[in-house]
Amino acid sequence: MAADLEDRLARMADAAQPGHAATARARAAALDAVGKRCRRPGWRRLMPPRPVRSLAVAVAGTVAIAAVLALSLPRAADGPPPTAVTLAATNPAPGGTVDDGALRTAADMIDRRAQIMGIDGADAEVVDGDIVLRIPQDAPAGTLRDLTARGEMAMYDAARVIIGEPNGVPSRPSPGPGQRVVSVQDAPGGAMNHILIRDLPSLTNADVASVRVEEADGDLDASLLTATWTAQGRRAAHALTRSVAQAGAIRGGLSAILVVVDGELVSNPVVDPERYPDGINSDTFRIGSVGPTYPRSQRLALAAQVQEGPLPVVLSPAG
Amino acid sequence: MITRTDAELVRDVQRGSGSAAEALFDRHWPRAWRAAYGVLGDRQRADDAAQTAILRALERIASLRDGGAFGPWLLRIVVREALDGRRRTRREAPLEAASDVAASDAPDVADPALADAMRALTPERRAVVVLHFWLGHPLPEVAEILGIPQGTAHSRLSRALSQLRTHLEVPHGR
Numbered sequence: 001m002a003a004d005l006e007d008r009l010a011r012m013a014d015a016a017q018p019g020h021a022a023t024a025r026a027r028a029a030a031l032d033a034v035g036k037r038c039r040r041p042g043w044r045r046l047m048p049p050r051p052v053r054s055l056a057v058a059v060a061g062t063v064a065i066a067a068v069l070a071l072s073l074p075r076a077a078d079g080p081p082p083t084a085v086t087l088a089a090t091n092p093a094p095g096g097t098v099d100d101g102a103l104r105t106a107a108d109m110i111d112r113r114a115q116i117m118g119i120d121g122a123d124a125e126v127v128d129g130d131i132v133l134r135i136p137q138d139a140p141a142g143t144l145r146d147l148t149a150r151g152e153m154a155m156y157d158a159a160r161v162i163i164g165e166p167n168g169v170p171s172r173p174s175p176g177p178g179q180r181v182v183s184v185q186d187a188p189g190g191a192m193n194h195i196l197i198r199d200l201p202s203l204t205n206a207d208v209a210s211v212r213v214e215e216a217d218g219d220l221d222a223s224l225l226t227a228t229w230t231a232q233g234r235r236a237a238h239a240l241t242r243s244v245a246q247a248g249a250i251r252g253g254l255s256a257i258l259v260v261v262d263g264e265l266v267s268n269p270v271v272d273p274e275r276y277p278d279g280i281n282s283d284t285f286r287i288g289s290v291g292p293t294y295p296r297s298q299r300l301a302l303a304a305q306v307q308e309g310p311l312p313v314v315l316s317p318a319g
Numbered sequence: 320m321i322t323r324t325d326a327e328l329v330r331d332v333q334r335g336s337g338s339a340a341e342a343l344f345d346r347h348w349p350r351a352w353r354a355a356y357g358v359l360g361d362r363q364r365a366d367d368a369a370q371t372a373i374l375r376a377l378e379r380i381a382s383l384r385d386g387g388a389f390g391p392w393l394l395r396i397v398v399r400e401a402l403d404g405r406r407r408t409r410r411e412a413p414l415e416a417a418s419d420v421a422a423s424d425a426p427d428v429a430d431p432a433l434a435d436a437m438r439a440l441t442p443e444r445r446a447v448v449v450l451h452f453w454l455g456h457p458l459p460e461v462a463e464i465l466g467i468p469q470g471t472a473h474s475r476l477s478r479a480l481s482q483l484r485t486h487l488e489v490p491h492g493r
Contacts, residue, residue: 005483006452008433013453018352022366026352026373027344033374034332034340108441112402115443121468123475136468210403 085144087131089313092150100126102312107131109308110147116304119143130318142298148315149262151305153208154201155287156258157240158268159247161197168193175199182258184265195265197258202240205309207233211287213303225267225303226286234283242279245271259287261305329386332377340377347390348373350454351397357449358401358442360434365401372397394454395464398446436486444479447472 018026089098089106107124110133114122121136122143135143158166164173168184172194175181180199183192209228229237244256256270267287271280287306323331323342331339351373356365376393383392437445443465450461462472 005433005480005487008430009448009452012430012433012437013353013357013449016353016356016453018349018356018366018369019362022352022362022370023348026348026366026370027341029370030344030373030377031337031341033377034335034337108443111441111443115399115402115466118466120466121471123467123471125478134471 083137084132084134086127086318087133087148087315088318089129089131089315092310092312092314098129098313100129103129103131106311106313106315109311112308113147113151113301113304116307117143117146117300119147122147131315140298142301146298146301146305148311149301149305150310150314151205151262151308152310153205153259153261153306154199155203155240156197156201156260157243157247158256158258159244161200161258163196163198166195168195170194181263182260182265183263203233203236205306206230207236208306208309209233211303211307213299224286225299225306226284227306228284234281237285238279238281240279241271241276245273245276245279261302266302324387325389326386329380329383329389332380333383333386343389344373347393350390351393353453354394354397354446354449355401357437357453358398358446360438360445368401369397372400375400391456391460391464394450394456395466398450398465402442402446432487433483436483439486440479440482444475444482447475448479448483451476 089103091098091102103126107126110124110131111122114124119135119139122134122139124131124133124147126132133144133147135147163179168182170191170193172181172183173196175196178199179196182195182197184195185192207230209230212226212228214224214226227233240257257268258265259267259269269287323339325343325346328339328343328346332343348369352365352369355368355372356362359365359368373393376389376396380389383389437448440448446465447461450456450464451458456464458472458476459469461476462469465472467475
């Protein structure tokens with residue numbers, strides 16, 4: 001190969017230039033944005049965030065999302081993070097095998113989770129059929145657990161899926177075919193209850209394009225997680241919220257919509273049927289709130305898991 | 320002609336100056352776009368990602384205390400937007416052939432084999448390559464822009480170069 005790789009990269013870079021039309025559009029948009037802001041009284045002081053197009057779902061219950069985060073994610077990889085951990089992978093499907101592609105995908109997803117969570121220095125790579133995850137010593141406690149949790153999110157219409165006691169029972173029931181158990185903790189440190197549901201999710205990670213973590217204002221002293229849907233997700237969310245609204249929101253407790261991550265209830269927002277009698281047809285959806293006593297890293301961890309989707313493998317410390 | 324520094328321009332934008340915003344845009348847009356294109360490998364998506372990122376940067380500019388750091392700060396937003404954009408579309412777009420590029424735009428891919436090899440990299444590795452080789456940032460700056468430690472940036476770059484060489488069948492070790 002005659003040309004040196006780095007020279008070839010440099011030449012490739014030189015050839016990559018923005019088009020005139022795109023530049024003109026971006027320039028106009030940028031100046032327009034600055035102009036509008038300048039005309040807004042007090043803009044320099046306030047600098048408000050981009051408007052949330054829909055904060056339509058009243059967050060009911062705040063259902064101890066952080067308690068769930070703190071206590072419910074897989075335990076196998078918990079504990080003080082070492083510098084490097086070797087993780088064995090298994091296929092989540094019984095009897096399934098794990099190939100290199102799944103391992104590489106999982107490693108890349110862990111890298112992206114770390115980036116979203118702001119864990120500088122975390123790095124995952126595939127080594128001899130395992131994943132070696134390096135975590136900086138100063139990473140927050142629980143980082144290993146948060147990075148390696150599977151992160152499978154599902155949202156359900158509570159009225160359609162709950163079987164039996166809606167508030168759950170202390171002893172874990174045995175799910176039948178097409179059923180699953182959702183665990184819920186009403187308060188930090190409180191006992192776990194278990195709800196048996198039909199496993200018919202209305203929305204999953206695949207319907208989520210991104211998740212934003214923002215600080216709540218007003219009376220909600222918490223961080224809010226807001227999902228932006230894919231096009232398909234938007235349609236499914238509209239159908240779900242319409243169904244919930246038309247059935248009449250069930251007030252308090254476990255009601256309306258169940259947001260479940262890795263088998264744990266992390267939030268149960270309700271839809272106000274008076275305000276949204278036809279459901280919520282919007283790109284965005286507030287899926288839950290996290291109380292202020294919990295570290296931001298855990299809030300970001302949930303956002304990263306919901307956004308990135310479930311790891312294709314189940315990870316546990318090797319050996 | 321007096322060239323104002325980024326710090327001066329940022330300060331003026333924070334005070335509401337449109338001309339300062341224009342100057343900042345002109346100075347940083349080409350690099351922002353190039354970073355987005357390098358990560359995404361698609362002109363149209365790069366247009367969208369770079370524009371979104373620069374709007375986001377102007378929107379948040381009041382929170383930027385060190386105006387002199389505007390460039391790396393913007394690149395960080397661009398790369399994140401590009402990575403997020405890639406996840407949103409959940410597909411890997413190819414680096415286009417020159418014939419696919421609009422007539423008004425310069426052809427981007429003079430080296431299709433290298434473009435193909437770049438496409439095979441993960442976006443995170445591609446980002447390191449783009450920031451280091453396309454935009455000329457030293458690795459410590461690359462690490463800072465991406466929010467990763469220098470060791471991670473170095474290992475990602477090493478792996479990326481190794482992967483590129485393997486793809487191109489360039490002997491390792493040069």
